[in-house]
Amino acid sequence: MLTHIVLFKFTEPDHAREAQAKLLGLEGRVPSLLEIQAHLDTTRSARSYDLVLITRHQDPEGLAAYQSHPDHQQVGAWLSEHASHVAVVDFP
Secondary structure: OOEEEEEEEOOOOHHHHHHHHHHHHHOOOOOOOOOEEEOOOOOOOOOOEEEEEEEEEEOOHHHHHHOOOOHHHHHHHHHHHHHEEEEEEEEE
């Protein structure tokens, strides 16, 4: 099992909620996506990111298939336009 965690900061606060909806909309559309969660930050501290994405995949190949899937590519393009910072951690 591989867990993929992505933290996002957005240029506009409303973009976090829209990103959450777009990401959760991938559930059931990407075969290699075993689990998906997307949560908004509640503390809003200076160190906080706005949104965390957590996905689980069978293995690194499953993560790669998720990342190259056309539906993920479409959401990823939107995220690239609206996110000001992104951090990623992948672990078994």
